[in-house]
Amino acid sequence: MQQYKQERAPIYEALERFKRMRVVPFDVPGHKRGKGNPELTAFLGEACMQVDVNSMKPLDNLCHPVSVIKEAEELAADAFGAAHAFFMVGGTTSAVQSMVLAACKKGDKIILPRNVHRSVINALILCGALPVYVNPATDQRLGIALGMPLGEVEKAIRENPDAKAILVNNPTYYGICSNLKAITDLAHRHGMLVLVDEAHGTHFYFGKNLPPSAMSVGADMSSVSMHKSGGSLTQSSFLLAGPSVNEGYLRQIINLTQTTSGSYLLLSSLDLSRKNLALHGAEIFQKVVDLAQYARDEINAIGDYYAYSKELINGDSIYDFDVTKLSVNTLGIGLAGIEVYDILRDEYDIQTEFGDLGNVLAYVSVGDRERDLERLVSAFAEIRRRYKRDKTGMLQHEYITPQVVIPPQKAFYSEKRSVPIGQSEGKICTEFVMCYPPGIPILAPGERVTREILAYIAYAKEKGCSLTGTEDPDIHYLNVLEGE
Structure with missing residues (x-):
């Protein structure tokens, strides 16, 4: 059985050898190791531009x-x-x-x-x-x-x-x-x-x-x-x-x-990152687990928020839980996750991964420090103090079971027409409607538009979700099957 040396990074090593060769480029890319685009080179750095190269024999x-x-x-x-x-x-x-x-x-x-x-x-x-x-x-x-x-x-x-x-x-x-x-x-x-x-x-x-x-x-x-x-x-x-x-x-x-x-x-970033994880992954991710757990405990101590973890496990639909994920339910303070997401970014200069109608996800990685998590926890506490309100009337369901009428390919390529979204109930959608992130469709091609879905879309718009996937960028109109 072949023994692999995980301390190797063959693509990175080949690029380092290539840099020492001082090859004169008469191939693409046309910036020619950055010399043809000084502003971009100043922005990204010469080291980066020198290895933005095309395939060739030494590089595979x-x-x-x-x-x-x-x-x-x-x-x-x-x-x-x-x-x-x-x-x-x-x-x-x-x-x-x-x-x-x-x-x-x-x-x-x-x-x-x-x-x-x-x-x-x-x-x-x-x-x-x-x-x-x-x-x-x-x-x-x-x-x-x-x-x-x-x-x-x-x-x-x-x-x-x-x-x-x-x-x-x-x-x-x-x-x-x-x-x-x-x-x-x-x-x-x-x-x-x-x-x-x-x-x-x-x-x-x-x-x-x-x-x-x-x-x-x-x-x-x-x-x-x-x-x-x-x-x-x-x-x-x-x-x-x-x-x-x-x-x-x-x-x-x-x-x-x-x-x-x-x-x-x-390619070189994949190569070097694989090497790093193969050699140091266990300690790297133990640090991530510890950071996420610290933040989870602190956020739950604030009150009204719920940073969930392994206590959800039920042996089936939640068979296990990834404890590196800092998922925080915000409904207890009367705010949608997307509202907390926006406040964190706009007022605290904290960018989380995404907010949906009930949750915020803060992505924790080896690049984080404990003081970064402390700043996040403090912001959550302050948002609760400043913005908490009654949660009556908040939409809670993030997932609506779709009515699939025809296959996605057939719907997507069928003859279609654009109708005002308020007049689309009962019709068959031929495009996507989704909040991004996470990029999970609310509607997909071939699915029936229902009153519940339209209410969800309207609520998501009202709360500030970034809706994507439709031909109409403002989502005032929806493409539906011709003849519907």
Whole structure:
């Protein structure tokens, strides 16, 4: 068995060698190591611009790696306990879509929770696969969607034995984990692939006493946002695959949509971040766990807020909880999460990850210091003192079970017309409506517009959520199926 040296960083090392070669560039990019764009070079730094280069023999090629990128991918696979790892420079969106496109063809069924990221439904639009939704349980107090109950997954498999794959969010944005091992074993007994959107779970591979990772329970493919908790540059991710996946075919699928001009800034950041986590991940994420727990305890001591954790675990729809997630329910102070999010940014210069109708997520990482968390806790206390109000009339549900009428691809490409959103009730939507972040659709193509959904959209607008996905940027109009 090959022994991998995790202290190596082959792409980074190749770039360092390349810098010493003093190559005269008559290739792209046209800024020519920064000399052609002095203002950009002054902004980003000469060191950055010198390694913003194109594929060439000494640096390998992302579309068909044979040397340093191949070696870096083998090191990543070893570090994550996968059979194969692919460097992704189109974000985890690209990785998620590659998983779905590799598992499903037009007309194939895929079992998945409806509270997926929009990238999953986008993949269904691209390939024409048919979603079989397992509606997640919801927590009435927190107003959030939970994991996939095992019994519901079993029911979906029984009713759709021809489904090709099951996709699982693990963890959710809020830190909720499904029983991934049981779901994987169940799917494999029925000949189905298991795909895991692990965008928020990089640390599961390296931290101690955290929920199990997708590769450790035998899932077939997983998409990992290395840039979220792993320390790499924004837009860089890994697509991991198990031994049963055809590496060559998956590479072909990735190359359908991934750029042929992979950024070496992103690639080297993945390489160095993998090295860092492989060597120091356990201590890094122990620090993150401790920081998050400190903040959670302090916020809960304020009163009215609820920073939730493992006490939610119920053995099924909340099988486990990611304790690095500092998810805070704000309904007790009479403010929507998005309102607290806005106040933190506008009045305290604190940028949290997102706020929805009932919760705020503060993303804690190794880059944080205890004094940063103290500042956040103090701001929460002051917001409660200054802004607390009666919570009567606040909308609590973050998830509405959709009425799926036709497949996403058919709806998206059908003849459509634009109607005032107030006149869209009962019609079939042909576009997305979602709050971003987190990017989970309120409405997706092919779903019925209901009175409850329209009330939710109006409430989200009123509270200041950033609504996206529609052709009309102001969301006064909605595209619906022609003839509806």
